[in-house]
Amino acid sequence: MGGKRRSYDAPFREGAVRIVMETGKPAAEVARDLGVHEGTLQTWVHRAKARADAEAAGGLNESEREELRRLREENKQLRKENSEIGMERDVLKRSVVLWVKEATK
Known part of the structure; x- marks a missing residue:
C-alpha cells in the first residue's frame, strides 16, 4: 500500500x-x-x-500557546481544589456550630 x-x-x-x-x-x-x-x-x-x-x-508563537494551555489547565485544577476546600470549610463550620449548640444545652 x-x-x-x-x-x-x-x-x-x-x-x-x-x-x-x-x-x-x-x-x-x-x-x-x-x-x-x-x-x-x-x-x-x-x-x-x-x-x-x-x-x-x-x-502567540507555539511555545507561548503551549504555556497558555498548561496554565489554563493548572488554573482549572486550582479552581477545582479551591472549591473542594471551600466545601470542607463549610462542613467544618456547620459541625462546630452544632457542637457548640449541643455543648451549651
Whole structure:
C-alpha cells in the first residue's frame, strides 16, 4: 500500500520553506528538487506562513500557546481544589456550630 514514512529534521524543513518563500519557485518544483512529497512541502510552507502572520499580528508563537494551555489547565485544577476546600470549610463550620449548640444545652 504505502512505503515507509520519512521524517525530516527541523533545519531541513526550515531550509525547504525558505527556498520556496525567498526564491518564489513553486513548491512542486522545490519538492521535486529536494525529493520531498509536494503536499508535505506545501504543508510546511502553509504552517510557516500561518506562524509568520500570527507573529506579525501580535499573536502567540507555539511555545507561548503551549504555556497558555498548561496554565489554563493548572488554573482549572486550582479552581477545582479551591472549591473542594471551600466545601470542607463549610462542613467544618456547620459541625462546630452544632457542637457548640449541643455543648451549651
